[in-house]
Amino acid sequence: MDEFAEKLIHGRVHVSPKRLGNPGPNEKQKQQILLAANAAPDHGRMMPWRFIEISDGSRSALGEVFYQCLLDRDPNATPIQLQEAREKALRGPLLLLAILNFADDANEISKDEKLISLGCAVQNILLSAYALGFGSGLSSGKALQSQRMRDLFKLNNQEDPICFITIGAVTKNKLGRIRPSLSDYHSIL
Numbered sequence: 001m002d003e004f005a006e007k008l009i010h011g012r013v014h015v016s017p018k019r020l021g022n023p024g025p026n027e028k029q030k031q032q033i034l035l036a037a038n039a040a041p042d043h044g045r046m047m048p049w050r051f052i053e054i055s056d057g058s059r060s061a062l063g064e065v066f067y068q069c070l071l072d073r074d075p076n077a078t079p080i081q082l083q084e085a086r087e088k089a090l091r092g093p094l095l096l097l098a099i100l101n102f103a104d105d106a107n108e109i110s111k112d113e114k115l116i117s118l119g120c121a122v123q124n125i126l127l128s129a130y131a132l133g134f135g136s137g138l139s140s141g142k143a144l145q146s147q148r149m150r151d152l153f154k155l156n157n158q159e160d161p162i163c164f165i166t167i168g169a170v171t172k173n174k175l176g177r178i179r180p181s182l183s184d185y186h187s188i189l
């Protein structure tokens with residue numbers, strides 16, 4: 001494999017949003033990262049996904065959702081846990097929500113295929129960020145599937161929130177995981 005592709009694909013690792021700081025991508029880099037999504041395979045050209053960027057001004061509203069969702073799940077959550085929930089929204093200079101759009105009038109392409117297309121778009125974003133020298137991490141969590149989250153992002157009933165993507169400078173390195181070997185996932189019929 002070409003050395004650059006090899007480095008790109010195998011070099012990217014999940015970085016916890018806690019370890020992603022400033023500087024984040026500038027405007028041009030952000031566009032480049034987001035444009036990588038549109039090269040994802042997309043059966044039927046349905047663009048079954050979109051990404052919402054959480055601006056600095058909206059971080060506190062997102063923090064409030066994390067906070068309220070924790071209270072919904074655990075009315076006995078401690079003030080420290082609640083504070084941590086709120087602060088999750090502040091992590092990382094570029095924060096995106098990846099949304100699956102499974103609207104399909106002709107009902108021709110399965111929801112699974114659409115989810116794969118979103119996964120490819122997400123990976124393109126992660127690789128593009130990595131190629132520009134940034135770290136990235138995906139996060140999901142219980143609050144993501146809440147009605148509060150759907151309301152904040154104004155999702156329609158043919159959309160599902162799938163994960164957050166955080167992108168920024170890596171402030172602390174941690175070793176990546178040991179990846180599965182080929183024989184773990186490849187066989188010949």
Ligand SMILES: Cc1cc2nc3c(=O)[nH]c(=O)nc-3n(C[C@H](O)[C@H](O)[C@H](O)COP(=O)(O)O)c2cc1C
Pocket residue numbers: 012013014015138139140141162163176177
């Ligand atoms: C849809 C999705 C959601 C994820 N959510 C989380 C998460 O909430 N917390 C977390 O630590 N990692 C999350 N991850 C990242 C994985 O844990 C990570 O990719 C995995 O450990 C493999 O490590 P690597 O990406 O460095 O190869 C998520 C990954 C995907 C695909």
